[in-house]
Amino acid sequence: MNHINRRQFLGQASCAAVGGTSLLSTLTNLLLTGSAAAQNAHSFNDYKALICLFLPGGNDSFNTLVSTGASATSPAYLEYQTVRQDLALPHASLLPISPLNNPGRPLALHPGMTQAKSLFDSGKMAFLANVGSLVRPTTIADYNNSASLPYGLFSHSDQQEQWQSSIPDVRSGVGWAGRAADILTAANDNSSVSMNISISGNNLFQVGNQIVPYTVNADGASQLNGYQNNFGYDPIRKIAIDNQLAQEYRNVLDKTYTRMKRNAMEAYEQYSEATSTPLPADTLGNGPLGKSLRQVAKVIAGRNVLGVKRQIFYVQWGGWDFHDDVVSNMADMIPVVSQAVKAFYDLTVAMGIENNVTLFSASEFGRSLTSNAKGSDHAWGGHQFVVGGAVRGQRVYGQYPDLYQGNPLDTGRGRIIPTTSVDELAAELALWMGVSKSDLPLVLPNISRFYNLSSTNPPIGFIA
Numbered sequence: 387m388n389h390i391n392r393r394q395f396l397g398q399a400s401c402a403a404v405g406g407t408s409l410l411s412t413l414t415n416l417l418l419t420g421s422a423a424a425q426n427a428h429s430f431n432d433y434k435a436l437i438c439l440f441l442p443g444g445n446d447s448f449n450t451l452v453s454t455g456a457s458a459t460s461p462a463y464l465e466y467q468t469v470r471q472d473l474a475l476p477h478a479s480l481l482p483i484s485p486l487n488n489p490g491r492p493l494a495l496h497p498g499m500t501q502a503k504s505l506f507d508s509g510k511m512a513f514l515a516n517v518g519s520l521v522r523p524t525t526i527a528d529y530n531n532s533a534s535l536p537y538g539l540f541s542h543s544d545q546q547e548q549w550q551s552s553i554p555d556v557r558s559g560v561g562w563a564g565r566a567a568d569i570l571t572a573a574n575d576n577s578s579v580s581m582n583i584s585i586s587g588n589n590l591f592q593v594g595n596q597i598v599p600y601t602v603n604a605d606g607a608s609q610l611n612g613y614q615n616n617f618g619y620d621p622i623r624k625i626a627i628d629n630q631l632a633q634e635y636r637n638v639l640d641k642t643y644t645r646m647k648r649n650a651m652e653a654y655e656q657y658s659e660a661t662s663t664p665l666p667a668d669t670l671g672n673g674p675l676g677k678s679l680r681q682v683a684k685v686i687a688g689r690n691v692l693g694v695k696r697q698i699f700y701v702q703w704g705g706w707d708f709h710d711d712v713v714s715n716m717a718d719m720i721p722v723v724s725q726a727v728k729a730f731y732d733l734t735v736a737m738g739i740e741n742n743v744t745l746f747s748a749s750e751f752g753r754s755l756t757s758n759a760k761g762s763d764h765a766w767g768g769h770q771f772v773v774g775g776a777v778r779g780q781r782v783y784g785q786y787p788d789l790y791q792g793n794p795l796d797t798g799r800g801r802i803i804p805t806t807s808v809d810e811l812a813a814e815l816a817l818w819m820g821v822s823k824s825d826l827p828l829v830l831p832n833i834s835r836f837y838n839l840s841s842t843n844p845p846i847g848f849i850a
Contacts, residue, residue: 428573430695434819435686437679437699437745438563438591439727442546443706445749446762447769449473449716451513451782453789454480454494462491469789469800471757473712483507489515489782498721501728505773510731510740512777512848515784516767516795517811518751518804519548521555522835529797540764540801542707545750550591552808552830562812563698564594565829566821571597573820575693578653579660583685585678586702599700600653604677606684607657660688666736669729675703675722679730687737696819706749710761723747731773741775744849746815755789755800766797767804770811776818776850783848806846807836813845 453466458477467474480494481503495503505511521534528534536554538544548554552562563582571581582592582599592599602608661684668683670676678701685697703723708715727745734740752768767787773779784806787795795803809830816829823839837845 428570428820430573430820433689433695433739433742435682435689435697435699435739435743436563436815436819437682437701437743439723439745439747440546440549440586440589440591440700440702441706441723441747441749442542442702442704443708443749444542444751444753444764445706445747445768446473446708446712446716446753447749448752448755448789449475449712450496450499450720451515451769451786452480452494452496453491453786454482455492460492465789469755469791472760473757473762475713483780485780485782487781487783489786491786493782493786496716496720498717499724500721502724502771505728505731506780509779510775510777511727511771511773512779513782514770514772514806514811514846514848515782515786516752516802516804517770517784517806517808518767519545519552519554520804520807520809520836521832523807524803526794526797526803529803539766540751542750542764547590549748549750549808550589552812553832554808555832559590559593560595561589561591561593562816562829563592563700564590564597564599566594566816566819567592567597567696567698568594569821569825569828570696570819573695577692577694578649578656579692581694581696582698582700583682584700585681586700589700589702592698592700600657602657602681604674604681606661606681607654609654656692657685660691661685663687663691666733668733668736670726670733671729673722673726675701675726676729678703679726680733683730683733683737686734686739686743698819708753708761709763710759712753712760712762727771727773734775744772744774744776744815744818746770746772746811752802755796755802756791763799763801765799765801767795767802772848774849778848778850781848783846809833809836810845813837814847814849817844818849 452475453462454477455461455463463477475497479497481497481499482494483503483506502511519536521536536548550561551558567582574581580597580600582597584592584599584601585604587601663684665683665687668680670680682699682701705719730745731740734743747770749768752765753762754765787793787802787805791800797803809832813826813830813833816826821829826833826839
């Protein structure tokens with residue numbers, strides 16, 4: 387006897403079903419919300435949204451948050467210039483910042499980050515220095531002895547998975563935002579739409595043990611092909627689908643499939659109603675990243691229609707694997723991120739929701755400090771940013787590393803061992819979203835290796 391799993395069944399059923407060409411994704415989205423973690427039920431009087439902006443490919447973040455000084459002959463800038471060689475940005479082009487705390491050296495932003503500098507200077511953006519996936523706090527001796535290292539180190543797919551699961555020592559099919567949603571979703575009303583919404587397709591980050599993301603695109607949710615006034619509309623097809631949904635089936639698979647199709651249609655209707663709420667004017671533009679963030683804002687604006695108190699969004703904007711022409715490629719791409727993030731924050735201000743919305747960046751790894759024919763190679767630790775009204779901004783958190791070759795964190799060619807773990811970053815955000823300290827190990831199984839759960843201090847301190 388051949389046994390098929392749920393994924394295989396849905397795949398086969400959707401291909402066979404009337405109107406099924408766009409259905410599989412929606413059905414997968416709908417295997418979700420009703421049963422999530424009732425024993426961990428939370429109740430909230432406020433609303434909070436968390437947005438992960440994932441930059442796949444590995445952003446060269448040592449050219450995003452740059453070691454500088456008062457002049458081109460300053461020791462901190464010379465150290466940067468010496469190791470980066472033809473990847474070094476001219477001193478005169480950099481945008482100096484003045485952190486309220488002491489990051490250990492003068493720092494500046496990439497010249498294409500003028501809007502980000504405005505956010506930082508106004509206290510709405512913070513940087514997290516040298517973050518990466520860690521099994522436990524790691525020294526160069528640990529690295530040289532291959533002790534407790536993340537699997538597949540320097541691999542795109544492996545380190546993307548580790549950033550999204552926050553479990554770098556074993557492979558996992560569940561992400562830390564999914565595990566958080568398993569706990570938090572009971573605080574939401576009985577919405578047909580998951581609290582985890584992806585604007586950028588399938589991702590591990592939002593998949594829980596019970597929750598999966600509701601996947602849309604920058605233009606919104608997808609209807610069943612041919613069912614209503616969309617491409618391929620056919621009144622005969624609509625009648626056939628209606629008849630199929632009206633049937634009562636004895637077979638458990640037929641019953642389940644029909645129920646899922648009904649749920650998919652209900653979710654589409656609810657999501658479409660929620661995102662029809664008019665937005666204030668914005669400057670996000672019509673590029674892919676701007677449109678994706680505008681779609682997030684539409685969902686946030688429709689939160690009362692969805693009946694939600696907590697939501698987690700995933701937005702991805704790729705193309706960061708620069709093995710050549712780092713300087714010119716980043717000059718094209720970094721300004722897009724800077725402008726979009728500032729425009730999104732400004733939109734949340736116009737909506738009166740800026741203190742309840744936090745956006746953070748993520749990328750699977752930083753890149754090598756040394757040059758590879760005007761490019762940089764896969765590395766490990768890198769810098770990230772976090773933006774929002776609740777952020778304790780105009781600060782750089784964590785340890786900005788020394789950059790000279792052979793420094794105590796250099797594994798070779800300027801591949802830097804992280805000094806802040808993904809677990810600590812995720813813990814701070816999960817606590818802000820309402821996960822209790824006692825539940826934190828359910829979200830981040832390795833958190834006790836980095837953070838004392840009995841401490842009265844936050845894991846990092848970047849959010850109020």
